[in-house]
Amino acid sequence: MSLLTMILKMGEGLGKTCAIFFLTLLFSLPLGMVVALLRMSKNKVISAITRFFINILRGTPLMLQLLAVTYGPYYLFGISVSRNKLIPVVIAFAINYAAYFAEIYRGGIESIPTGQYEAAEVLGYSRFQTFMRIILPQVVKRIMPSITNEVVTLVKDTSLAFTVSYQEMFTIGKQIANSQTSFLPFVVAGVFYYIFNLIVDRVMGRVEKRLNYYK
Amino acid sequence: MSENNTKASRESCPILEIKGLQKSFNDLAVLRDISLSVEPGNVVSIIGPSGSGKSTLLRCAAFLETAEKGDILYDGKYALRDGVYAEKAELNRFRTLFGMVFQNFNLFPHYSVMKNICEPPILRGEIKAEVEERALGLLKKMGLEGRENAYPYQLSGGQQQRVAIARALALNPEILFFDEPTSALDPELTGEVLKVIRQLADDHMTMVVVTHEMAFARAISNRVIFMDGGYIIEEGDPEEVFGNPKKERTKRFLSNYNQ
Numbered sequence: 001m002s003l004l005t006m007i008l009k010m011g012e013g014l015g016k017t018c019a020i021f022f023l024t025l026l027f028s029l030p031l032g033m034v035v036a037l038l039r040m041s042k043n044k045v046i047s048a049i050t051r052f053f054i055n056i057l058r059g060t061p062l063m064l065q066l067l068a069v070t071y072g073p074y075y076l077f078g079i080s081v082s083r084n085k086l087i088p089v090v091i092a093f094a095i096n097y098a099a100y101f102a103e104i105y106r107g108g109i110e111s112i113p114t115g116q117y118e119a120a121e122v123l124g125y126s127r128f129q130t131f132m133r134i135i136l137p138q139v140v141k142r143i144m145p146s147i148t149n150e151v152v153t154l155v156k157d158t159s160l161a162f163t164v165s166y167q168e169m170f171t172i173g174k175q176i177a178n179s180q181t182s183f184l185p186f187v188v189a190g191v192f193y194y195i196f197n198l199i200v201d202r203v204m205g206r207v208e209k210r211l212n213y214y215k
Numbered sequence: 216m217s218e219n220n221t222k223a224s225r226e227s228c229p230i231l232e233i234k235g236l237q238k239s240f241n242d243l244a245v246l247r248d249i250s251l252s253v254e255p256g257n258v259v260s261i262i263g264p265s266g267s268g269k270s271t272l273l274r275c276a277a278f279l280e281t282a283e284k285g286d287i288l289y290d291g292k293y294a295l296r297d298g299v300y301a302e303k304a305e306l307n308r309f310r311t312l313f314g315m316v317f318q319n320f321n322l323f324p325h326y327s328v329m330k331n332i333c334e335p336p337i338l339r340g341e342i343k344a345e346v347e348e349r350a351l352g353l354l355k356k357m358g359l360e361g362r363e364n365a366y367p368y369q370l371s372g373g374q375q376q377r378v379a380i381a382r383a384l385a386l387n388p389e390i391l392f393f394d395e396p397t398s399a400l401d402p403e404l405t406g407e408v409l410k411v412i413r414q415l416a417d418d419h420m421t422m423v424v425v426t427h428e429m430a431f432a433r434a435i436s437n438r439v440i441f442m443d444g445g446y447i448i449e450e451g452d453p454e455e456v457f458g459n460p461k462k463e464r465t466k467r468f469l470s471n472y473n474q
Contacts, residue, residue, distance in 0.1 A: 118279050119321035123335040123386065124310055133334070137325050214325050215368040 001180055003188075009176060010188055013169035017196075020089055020158045020168060025151070027094035032101025039106055050102075057099035063163050066092045070164040085166040097154060104146045108139035141211040148204040155196050159189070228291040229254050230312070230390045230421055231276060236285035237298075238268075238275055245271045246282070247445035253390060256419040260432035260453070263442035264468060269425045272442070273392050276423070277315045278306060289313070290389075311339075314383030318395040320375045322367040322382070328354070329363040332382045339386070346385065353381040357411055373404030377411055384415075391415070393424040429472045433457045441465045 038050040057065070069092040073079040082088065112135050120130040159170035169192060173185035229252040238246040245268045253259050261269040274280040276287060278294070287295035294301050294309045301309070322331050332350040337343055354363055357377040367375050376396055383391055393412065397405040409431050415422065416435040426432050432439055433453045440450040441460075449456055449465045460466045 113319075113321075115317060115319050115321040116323065119315075119317065119323070121279070122277055122310065122313075122315040123382070124307070124339055125335070129338060134323055141325070214366045 001176065001182075003184065006173075006176060006185055007188055010169050010173045010185065010192070013167055013172040014192065016086070016161075016166065016168040017158045017170070017192075019086060020093060020161060020166075021154060023086075023090045024093040024097055024154060027090065028097035028101055031094060031098035033105055035098050035102035036105035036109065039102055040109065054099045054102060057096050058103075062092070062096050062157060063160050065096055066160055066163055068092070069095075085161075085164055089161050089164060089166050093154075093157070097150065100150055101147070104143050104150070105139065107146075108143040109135065111142060112138055141214075144204070144208045144211060148201075148208075151200055151204065152197050155200060156193055159193070229288075230290060231423070232286070232288040232291075233272075233276065234286040234288075236272070236275060236282050236287070238271055238280060238282045245445050246275065249285070249442075249445075249447060251440060251447065251450070253421060253423055254437075255389075255421055257437040258416045258420075258422045258424065258435050259438045259440060260436040261423065261425045261440045261442060262427070262429065262432055262468075263448075267442040268445045269442050270394050273315075273394050273423060273425050277313060277392055278310065279315075311386065312389045313392060314386055314388035314390075315392045316376070316379050316383055316394065316396050318398050320367070320372070320379045320399075322375055322379055324367050326366075327363065328359070328365050328367070328370075328378050331367070331378060332385045335382070336385055350381065350385055353384055354378075356414070357381050358407070371404060372400045373407045376400065376404075376408045380408075380411060380415075390421040390423065393422065393426070395425055395427065397426070397428060429457065429469070441468065443468070 035050060035054065038046055039054065041047045041050070066089060070085060070088040071081060074081050116134055116138070117130060120134045125134065158168060161168050162171040162174050165171060170189050173189045177183065177185040232252040234250045236246050236249040237244070249268075249272055251259070261272065263269050271280055275282045278300075281300075282295060282298065284298040285295065286293060286297065289309045289312050292309075294306060300306060326334065329347070329350060332353065333343070333346045336346045336349075351363065354360060357380060359374060359377055359381070362370065362374065362378075367378070370378065380391075380396075396412065397408050400408060405428070409428060412422070412424065413431075413435050424432065424436070436453045438450060439453045439456040441448050441456060441462075441464075443464055449460060449462045456465065457469060460469060
């Protein structure tokens with residue numbers, strides 16, 4: 001197999017790689033905020049339960065979580081594994097990343113000085129207005145570098161979908177590597193991820209720059 | 216609309232009245248039995264050593280701390296009665312009566328000067344164009360003409376604090392609280408902030424000022440309150456309290472400043 005065919009074949013899987021990537025962000029970024037707010041709840045039971053789940057999701061391999069979400073329903077309830085594996089893959093990724101994002105959000109929210117809340121309260125902002133207008137924009141700016149880190153990791157983590165044989169780029173590459181007994185597909189995969197992350201870096205850099213209008 | 220109401224009530228009762236206020240942090244009693252009242256147009260300064268409870272008193276008046284006992288009345292109406300607060304909606308209405316200026320300014324860093332000042336009244340339903348006109352007038356009064364598009368980080372501490380004062384004034388409060396407004400500023404910047412506050416006093420703005428600037432307190436106040444250990448030790452005419460303090464504790468405290 002020529003290098004070009006290899007690249008083209010693996011390129012076909014890029015769409016699915018992107019699907020995992022964007023859908024995971026789409027769901028995990030807001031879900032993470034919900035989890036962060038639950039984690040910071042004044043209700044100690046809610047906060048403790050949330051903390052427990054965050055710890056499980058961060059404390060066990062994503063690979064294991066992928067297997068659990070994809071095949072767990074079959075072993076537990078006899079529900080047949082769905083043919084479109086994108087759904088369980090995205091569920092597993094979204095939940096896992098939400099746990100990480102939640103902790104980043106929490107760190108960001110807790111870093112905002114109480115004076116900001118007090119000023120807003122005296123000036124008549126409602127609690128919701130305070131959060132949306134005063135706190136959140138400052139949080140977003142502060143956590144951007146950490147978010148970028150996670151997004152970069154996510155690009156590479158999409159390759160874990162091979163464990164459930166979801167036909168994204170890396171899974172295809174691995175299959176070619178096996179059938180051709182060649183290391184080349186892994187090199188191609190590496191280049192693909194690197195380029196993907198160059199783009200991510202550019203985009204996130206631009207977002208950070210746009211938030212630089214204040215200190 | 217509140218203006219007519221307030222004018223009528225101004226004749227009859229103090230804007231702010233506090234009776235028997237008590238507050239503790241865990242086991243530490245910070246306010247033991249505080250009573251004071253602020254008449255319309257008056258400037259009341261609260262002085263005293265660090266930890267005497269003066270900031271806590273102001274923060275209780277602004278509902279930023281929860282008092283355990285006592286009464287807080289605005290315009291003769293109870294916000295706190297025998298240690299029980301009024302309903303949330305009621306408290307929000309009281310909040311429209313006072314403004315607060317903090318030691319650390321607490322401007323919103325992601326907003327321009329103009330947005331810092333204008334957003335609160337606009338959120339309260341005022342018309343944007345009117346609010347902006349008022350804001351420009353206030354900035355002029357604060358000596359900050361032309362800085363409306365600046366962001367807080369581009370301003371000196373003194374300028375930031377003057378923006379914070381403008382922000383508080385933009386809501387047309389009946390009474391303005393200052394919590395050590397110059398403690399985070401160097402002497403030069405302190406001067407420009409004090410000048411602005413003095414100007415407000417000349418305009419008969421009702422104010423309560425917690426401060427360590429003794430000469431300033433003496434010059435602008437109608438009444439001075441000296442606090443220590445959660446009690447009001449002495450209060451009265453500034454010339455009396457500064458010039459001829461009655462209590463030993465007051466004398467000792469002021470002797471550190473009069474040298």
